[in-house]
Amino acid sequence: MASPLPLIFLLMIYDIKNQHMNLNSGDIQQLLGVLGVSSADWGVNYSQPLICALKDSSVIMSCTYTYPPGYQIMTVFWSKLLIHGEEPPDVSEDPEYSQRLQYLGDKQQNCTIRLNHETQKDEHMYYFRFTTNVTEGRWLGIPGVSLTVTDLQVESPERVTEGDSVRLTCNSSCTLTDRATFIWYRNSQPLTERRDRNNELLLQSVRREDAGRYSCALHGHTYISPAVYLNVMYAPKSVSVSIRPSAEIVEGDSVTLICSSDSNPPALNFSWFKEDESSSVGSGQSFSALQSGRFYCEAHNQHGSQRSDAVTVTVKGRLVILYMSIGVVCGAAVIITMLLIL
Numbered sequence: 001m002a003s004p005l006p007l008i009f010l011l012m013i014y015d016i017k018n019q020h021m022n023l024n025s026g027d028i029q030q031l032l033g034v035l036g037v038s039s040a041d042w043g044v045n046y047s048q049p050l051i052c053a054l055k056d057s058s059v060i061m062s063c064t065y066t067y068p069p070g071y072q073i074m075t076v077f078w079s080k081l082l083i084h085g086e087e088p089p090d091v092s093e094d095p096e097y098s099q100r101l102q103y104l105g106d107k108q109q110n111c112t113i114r115l116n117h118e119t120q121k122d123e124h125m126y127y128f129r130f131t132t133n134v135t136e137g138r139w140l141g142i143p144g145v146s147l148t149v150t151d152l153q154v155e156s157p158e159r160v161t162e163g164d165s166v167r168l169t170c171n172s173s174c175t176l177t178d179r180a181t182f183i184w185y186r187n188s189q190p191l192t193e194r195r196d197r198n199n200e201l202l203l204q205s206v207r208r209e210d211a212g213r214y215s216c217a218l219h220g221h222t223y224i225s226p227a228v229y230l231n232v233m234y235a236p237k238s239v240s241v242s243i244r245p246s247a248e249i250v251e252g253d254s255v256t257l258i259c260s261s262d263s264n265p266p267a268l269n270f271s272w273f274k275e276d277e278s279s280s281v282g283s284g285q286s287f288s289a290l291q292s293g294r295f296y297c298e299a300h301n302q303h304g305s306q307r308s309d310a311v312t313v314t315v316k317g318r319l320v321i322l323y324m325s326i327g328v329v330c331g332a333a334v335i336i337t338m339l340l341i342l
């Protein structure tokens with residue numbers, strides 16, 4: 001090691017230069033190297049110089065520092081602001097940080113801190129600063145730690161067709177440093193479906209029941225992504241015909257048949273058929289039957305079609321009704337007469 005005098009001189013230069021953000025550790029080493037002093041005696045080591053943290057979580061910035069023997073550490077703090085020619089401000093004095101920042105290190109060699117409840121506003125470079133009992137014996141740990149804070153976004157196709165295979169991705173804007181497990185929710189219920197890669201959810205052969213609001217989270221963290229709706233399209237199912245007012249009508253009146261179905265998107269296209277007739281007898285969601293027969297409908301959407309069971313419509317002639325009425329009246333009269341006689 002060189003004599004104390006040039007070392008102090010050097011540190012003075014360094015201290016001034018160090019506040020210049022463009023100076024990297026390579027430059028400093030070169031500067032010190034030229035003057036014959038090893039910079040290895042002074043240094044700050046960040047074990048993760050790039051941190052990608054999840055919104056609302058806590059992050060630990062691990063850090064160690066070294067200095068030559070014979071110095072006593074006076075102050076230790078972190079800063080996020082480097083102003084040329086000024087002592088960097090202690091970030092823990094910033095009201096935005098004071099409640100959330102915890103210095104876990106010591107005054108020997110550990111300069112680790114923890115920052116809780118990160119928000120996007122915390123995205124910054126952070127530097128560790130220490131001073132000793134020797135005025136020039138102080139150091140700023142550049143280039144520092146870069147903190148990026150990310151939220152989570154579900155990426156999913158907007159709509160899929162029943163039977164398709166779908167992959168949902170839980171995206172973050174940076175690669176999360178904390179390699180935690182992703183959790184998925186459908187309509188706020190945790191899912192156990194197969195995960196393809198860690199941040200992907202694979203739905204093989206999608207069913208109608210898979211439609212819903214999907215969100216994702218990281219195990220052990222409170223933050224949950226905004227939900228994204230997955231719309232599952234399918235061909236008409238449960239096609240049926242209802243009859244108004246009744247399946248038996250009198251000649252001259254009409255009966256309305258209504259076709260209903262479960263489909264996504266809703267069926268808008270309907271065809272009506274009469275059994276034993278090959279061509280369709282009508283279209284539209286409702287159909288007026290004027291004659292007896294067995295009728296069924298077929299509902300269509302862009303994903304397919306399905307037919308209903310047939311319903312029977314009976315049209316009775318007025319004369320038949322008259323005869324039936326006479327029959328009933330006569331029958332009643334006969335019964336009453338017999339009762340009276342007995």
Ligand SMILES: *[C@@H]1O[C@H](CO)[C@@H](O)[C@H](O)[C@H]1NC(C)=O
Pocket residue numbers: 040042043044045064065066
């Ligand atoms: C930083 O850490 C690395 C590996 O842990 C070590 O080799 C190096 O000497 C350390 N540097 C300083 C300045 O503490």
Ligand SMILES: *[C@@H]1O[C@H](CO)[C@@H](O)[C@H](O)[C@H]1NC(C)=O
Pocket residue numbers: 070071072133134
């Ligand atoms: C700084 O502290 C160390 C250790 O306590 C001591 O040996 C040294 O003399 C002090 N230097 C000055 C300039 O006070």
Ligand SMILES: *[C@@H]1O[C@H](CO)[C@@H](O)[C@H](O)[C@H]1NC(C)=O
Pocket residue numbers: 064104105110111112
């Ligand atoms: C620094 O302190 C933190 C918190 O006490 C601890 O978890 C970490 O292991 C320490 N690091 C070193 C290198 O001693």
Ligand SMILES: *[C@@H]1O[C@H](CO)[C@@H](O)[C@H](O)[C@H]1NC(C)=O
Pocket residue numbers: 155169171
């Ligand atoms: C989300 O992640 C997927 C898979 O990693 C990638 O293909 C896609 O581009 C990402 N989208 C955004 C907006 O980052």
